[in-house]
Amino acid sequence: MSDELILSGGGSVAVATDALLTALDACERAAGEAREAGGGLDLAAIRLDDWADAGAAGHALRLAADRSRDAASLARAAEPPAAALGTALRLAADGYGLAERAATGAAEFAAEQLAATVGRMLPGFVLAAMPQVAVVAAAAGVAALVVPGLAAALGLDDELDAAGAGVRDALGHLVADPRVVALIRQGVMVADDAVLGALGVPPAMGPLLGEDGAGLAGMPLVATLITGIAGGVGLLRETPIRMAESTVVTSGEVDPAQGWGERFDRIPAPAADGDGMQVRIEQYTMPDGAERFEVYVSGTVTFDPVAAAEPWDMTSNIENAIGADGASVRAVVEAMRAAGIDESTPVILNGYSQGGGVVARVATIEGFDVVGLVAFGGNTGQTPIPPGVDAVLVEHDDDLVPALGGRQDNEQALLVRREAYGDDAPPPPGVLVPAHRRPAYAETAALMDAATSDRLESTTGRFDAFTDGATSVTVSTYRFERVP
Amino acid sequence: MTPPASALVRSPGDDTVDPAAAALLAARLARLAERLEWAAVELAAADPAASGRWRGPASAAFDAARSCAHERLVAAADAAGAAAAMAARAAELAASAA
Numbered sequence: 418m419s420d421e422l423i424l425s426g427g428g429s430v431a432v433a434t435d436a437l438l439t440a441l442d443a444c445e446r447a448a449g450e451a452r453e454a455g456g457g458l459d460l461a462a463i464r465l466d467d468w469a470d471a472g473a474a475g476h477a478l479r480l481a482a483d484r485s486r487d488a489a490s491l492a493r494a495a496e497p498p499a500a501a502l503g504t505a506l507r508l509a510a511d512g513y514g515l516a517e518r519a520a521t522g523a524a525e526f527a528a529e530q531l532a533a534t535v536g537r538m539l540p541g542f543v544l545a546a547m548p549q550v551a552v553v554a555a556a557a558g559v560a561a562l563v564v565p566g567l568a569a570a571l572g573l574d575d576e577l578d579a580a581g582a583g584v585r586d587a588l589g590h591l592v593a594d595p596r597v598v599a600l601i602r603q604g605v606m607v608a609d610d611a612v613l614g615a616l617g618v619p620p621a622m623g624p625l626l627g628e629d630g631a632g633l634a635g636m637p638l639v640a641t642l643i644t645g646i647a648g649g650v651g652l653l654r655e656t657p658i659r660m661a662e663s664t665v666v667t668s669g670e671v672d673p674a675q676g677w678g679e680r681f682d683r684i685p686a687p688a689a690d691g692d693g694m695q696v697r698i699e700q701y702t703m704p705d706g707a708e709r710f711e712v713y714v715s716g717t718v719t720f721d722p723v724a725a726a727e728p729w730d731m732t733s734n735i736e737n738a739i740g741a742d743g744a745s746v747r748a749v750v751e752a753m754r755a756a757g758i759d760e761s762t763p764v765i766l767n768g769y770s771q772g773g774g775v776v777a778r779v780a781t782i783e784g785f786d787v788v789g790l791v792a793f794g795g796n797t798g799q800t801p802i803p804p805g806v807d808a809v810l811v812e813h814d815d816d817l818v819p820a821l822g823g824r825q826d827n828e829q830a831l832l833v834r835r836e837a838y839g840d841d842a843p844p845p846p847g848v849l850v851p852a853h854r855r856p857a858y859a860e861t862a863a864l865m866d867a868a869t870s871d872r873l874e875s876t877t878g879r880f881d882a883f884t885d886g887a888t889s890v891t892v893s894t895y896r897f898e899r900v901p
Numbered sequence: 902m903t904p905p906a907s908a909l910v911r912s913p914g915d916d917t918v919d920p921a922a923a924a925l926l927a928a929r930l931a932r933l934a935e936r937l938e939w940a941a942v943e944l945a946a947a948d949p950a951a952s953g954r955w956r957g958p959a960s961a962a963f964d965a966a967r968s969c970a971h972e973r974l975v976a977a978a979d980a981a982g983a984a985a986a987m988a989a990r991a992a993e994l995a996a997s998a999a
Contacts, residue, residue, distance in 0.1 A: 434949075436948060436950070440947035440948060440949040441949070443944050443946065443947035444944065444947060444967075444970075446940060446943060447940040447943065447944040450937060450939075450940040450974075451937070451940065451970075451973075451974060451977070453936075454933045454936060454937050454977065454981065457929070457933050458930070458933060458977075461930055461933075461984070461988075462984075464926060465984075465991075468918045474918055474923070474990075474995040477988075477991035477994055478923075478987075481930075481987035481988040482984075484980050484984035485981070485984035485988075487984075488934070488937075488977050488978075488983075489977075491973050491974075491980055492973075492974070492981075494973045494977075495970050495973035495977055498967075498970035499940075499944065499970040499974075502963065502966050506949060506963075509949075
């Protein structure tokens with residue numbers, strides 16, 4: 418498991434580890450101190466010289482002036498190497514960022530052209546392959562029905578289970594590979610080009626219509642297509658929602674989240690918490706009577722593609738990707754209004770997984786004063802978070818879920834990346850997307866708390882200071898249901 | 902903080918030094934020495950390869966340049982500390998002579 422945090426965004430082209438940025442800060446501070454001290458020591462030497470003619474203390478003053486001049490000269494000599502180190506590190510960080518951007522752009526362009534060409538060939542290919550696909554599907558169906566019974570009859574249940582576990586492990590390893598995850602992210606971005614190609618749009622036109630052009634295609638086009646097809650067979654159908662349960666507790670004891678670990682811990686986990694609450698809202702009363710809010714939003718509760726009672730499901734995931742407000746987005750907006758949040762009350766939104774994507778979408782909705790946003794493992798890439806929002810997006814390079822949100826285009830946000838697993842620490846067996854689990858993100862949050870670069874420390878300071886001086890807190894929790 | 906100019910310039914015909922102004926300047930020198938020392942400590946701890954991604958020749962070149970800057974900062978801090986001690990001694994002498 419890697420402890421290395423990679424920071425980027427925040428309006429800078431630099432991409433660098435927290436360690437490199439910490440070293441950069443130290444070099445720039447050292448150069449600044451040396452420059453400032455050189456000037457101050459020179460001035461002191463002039464003053465000491467001026468006094469040195471005076472009576473009893475003259476000799477001591479002259480010596481002090483000499484030492485001060487020596488110190489000034491040494492300090493000035495220290496500035497160039499320290500400044501050069503700072504410049505070298507800044508160039509390394511900026512160069513890495515620019516190279517990564519250029520490589521990603523080139524790969525994406527090639528992938529778009531390829532996808533569009535494949536898309537054009539797809540209809541003919543599907544027609545030609547139809548008989549073979551039907552035979553394979555029929556064989557798979559028969560096998561699924563017959564094999565378990567046959568294995569039971571032959572006493573091979575354990576072997577069948579072991580084979581299933583083996584397949585799950587292999588799949589788990591595959592989708593936990595950062596290269597595969599990057600490929601999937603790329604695939605998400607070019608899926609619309611394949612669709613346009615299948616519709617007969619020439620490859621050169623794809624980029625002009627997509628997310629980098631007129632914005633007529635992109636992820637929403639693909640997601641709309643998925644919901645359209647799935648809706649035909651009763652899947653991914655959106656429904657209204659209703660607030661099923663809420664609790665409110667007011668306390669004089671103010672205990673706001675300090676640091677990223679505490680912030681992450683407060684995000685509801687409906688199944689693990691046992692109460693099913695998907696939203697937690699903390700209302701802080703400030704000394705001048707003004708109100709401030711922190712909102713915490715849960716991740717996906719069920720992956721069932723059939724919309725049943727739970728709004729934090731696959732239907733919401735897909736609807737939110739379209740840019741339409743899925744059930745979970747509507748639920749959070751309703752909870753916020755019920756808690757008294759409006760355009761005059763500053764609020765920070767926090768979410769994990771689907772909750773990360775939800776808070777990004779809520780930040781785009783008018784009627785709220787969203788000042789900060791924290792998303793752990795959310796598919797936020799193609800949701801345009803308003804530039805005025807102080808956003809921190811935390812993603813694992815080996816986590817499939819943020820990759821499903823496509824390329825991360827929120828360049829003003831501070832993007833914190835990490836590889837949750839690696840060669841030295843393989844993912845746990847039997848878990849399909851291990852790097853997306855809460856413990857993995859809790860560990861990243863703890864590493865963010867221990868980070869030492871000015872970039873991350875100053876961001877932590879801003880978020881922690883949001884509720885400074887609050888005199889009371891009211892905590893409310895909410896559970897929503899779909900209305901069939 | 903820099904002492905006001907009026908406290909640092911002797912009046913014409915005045916051959917004494919204001920002990921308070923000298924003490925103030927000694928304190929300022931001591932603070933500069935401290936800041937230089939802290940910058941040296943911070944620079945010594947700076948390790949862009951701490952997490953293992955940046956190794957090899959670039960890392961060796963960084964170490965060499967850092968070592969050079971660090972030595973100069975330490976020497977500057979020592980000299981500034983000595984200047985502060987001497988200025989403090991001068992302030993004491995001026996006070997006893999007053």
